[in-house]
């Protein structure tokens with residue numbers, strides 16, 4: 017439906033559009049991070065494109081790829097009724113250079129979405145007016161949606177009660193023990209460096 | 225007695241003019257328990273506000289990377305927990321889009337019936353709670369009574385009152401009960417009566433109207449810019465409904481209107497919800513007419529569907545298929561998809577990434593509430609402190625969805 | 629409560645009798661006048677609405693209807709829904725602000741043990757943070773289960789019993805303590 021959009025993008029940004037595809041009917045353009053803002057501005061302001069509605073922004077972590085984090089933007093045009101997905105990849109293994117330009121000036125609605133991506137995946141948005149954590153608390157360290165953040169590593173804000181205080185066993189009883197049920201994620205999500213810290217975190221108190 | 229302030233200057237009587245800081249929530253009766261608003265007040269006027277969410281962040285997206293594709297259903301139930309069935313259907317459609325599956329007609333109608341019932345319960349809860357927060361307790365009790373009637377149907381169909389986990393990839397967990405159509409027809413009649421009664425009571429109430437009219441208004445262009453969707457956007461006069469703009473299931477075959485507001489204020493949002501409730505009722509009744517009484521409810525694709533129980537016990541193929549689907553999960557083709565449906569609060573989208581295995585690589589939900597709550601600050605800045613309650617109530621912020 | 633006991637002890641030689649009676653009277657009075665503080669966060673709140681609404685009328689019948697949104701005026705804390713790590717300090721603070729005697733009711737699996745949100749952000753049960761008197765399992769629990777829990781709490785109040793209970797008590801945490809103690813001594 018919106019091959020027009022992809023064609024126009026390819027024509028305008030030639031080498032910066034790294035890849036386009038329309039898998040499952042969703043038109044997608046992968047662009048270079050340096051032209052992120054330019055592409056967005058074009059999509060927003062060109063009357064032929066007219067993407068006035070910001071739909072969604074999210075980050076996906078691919079630890080095996082370089083660059084590692086993919087920023088995915090979905091847009092819709094109220095005028096033409098077409099949609100497009102724009103992606104870019106940033107950041108190396110240690111999340112260095114994990115930043116793209118903010119698009120809040122184009123779509124004010126992007127504000128919280130960018131904060132969320134920053135919070136959960138760790139992408140910095142250059143020029144965002146108020147980039148701070150949104151879903152997690154400010155004391156939280158790390159970015160939980162990165163594949164190498166263990167899903168069950170908690171960082172409590174207040175110390176848990178001890179068993180002596182409670183007079184009860186507080187650890188989970190079978191079948192809810194940590195060795196029961198589903199494993200978290202797949203092999204690749206648990207690099208050896210993190211595996212060691214994995215056993216003793218449950219009752220670790222947030223003293224740092 | 226002599227007046228004591230005769231020769232006081234005007235200014236002497238004035239209150240100190242530094243702004244006052246006030247913290248509303250997260251445990252505040254009108255904040256749904258999960259939102260905190262830090263306000264800067266000058267008198268009773270809000271000069272600045274910071275809406276903080278995340279008090280109900282439950283790691284939905286991370287949890288989905290843990291199990292199989294089918295095991296995501298219970299989690300999506302608890303996103304918008306006022307209309308879980310719409311999330312179920314939305315997620316099922318997203319996975320089916322990846323598997324390039326089309327469910328049988330009967331199932332599509334069935335999904336529409338259950339989904340619209342869920343939407344009715346969503347709007348009932350929202351409008352009822354909104355009235356309650358403004359002190360009108362009776363309509364709330366009535367609307368909850370009406371909601372019980374809808375929940376009775378859903379319970380009869382799915383077995384659970386609230387969290388159904390009823391969707392399946394390629395169908396539904398069970399076929400409709402024979403009594404479904406009859407139940408819908410009776411319940412909808414009484415629900416609409418209750419709604420009319422409650423509405424009559426509220427819309428004749430001066431206090432209620434005064435607190436809604438003209439408060440928290442937003443223009444259509446602003447609402448689009450903030451990426452609002454759903455009833456809140458339509459209240460601002462923008463005609464965008466996923467069911468109309470990008471019809472899925474059988475929405476293009478039923479006849480329903482898209483009510484639109486004019487001012488985008490609280491009253492419009494309230495009225496739009498009630499109007500949509502009536503449209504949903506129409507859809508349910510039409511779907512009841514159109515749904516066949518028998519026929520398959522699930523598609524018969526062995527990639528995703530469990531074999532019938534008899535085959536599992538009697539044939540080796542059935543056993544193997546069952547084992548593979550349960551232990552490894554249905555294999556979904558590698559790739560990425562964004563699928564969107566109209567949820568209770570607007571466009572609820574699922575962006576799924578699959579690496580071809582039985583476990584989702586990434587499940588991203590685009591929560592309509594998130595964008596809507598982001599606009600709250602804009603609505604209340606400059607308004608009075610007491611306006612927060614109706615404004616927040618009319619946005620229908622659902623913690624589970626907003627905070628994932 | 630302790631103070632009252634002392635008074636009666638001084639007043640009469642046959643103190644045992646008087647205190648029991650007074651305790652029973654207090655327990656009876658307390659169990660029928662629970663002022664609730666609904667700490668509602670998540671999906672269980674929908675079921676909570678249903679409990680308080682006419683069909684089930686699950687609180688008014690038990691003298692526990694009046695909600696008080698000030699912790700200082702309430703004596704029963706309903707924790708309804710998931711408690712995230714971010715919410716935990718708030719919950720603890722509210723609990724600490726409540727006056728004695730106070731009771732806590734964990735409504736739903738999430739409040740009881742974290743439910744199926746076994747992850748980086750969820751507190752695995754409110755008993756990690758505050759003491760809890762009655763656990764109501766279910767995701768969300770049906771109103772009938774909640775009423776069961778409320779009645780269980782009333783019994784406990786009447787008996788002056790502070791050990792936690794579960795609806796329907798299959799395994800009382802108290803018995804698990806014993807089990808564990810016997811296991812520990814065995815090692």
Ligand code: SF4
Nearest residue numbers: 671672736737738767
């Ligand atoms: S127990 Fe279930 S219904 Fe209740 S808050 Fe937790 S997830 Fe929601």
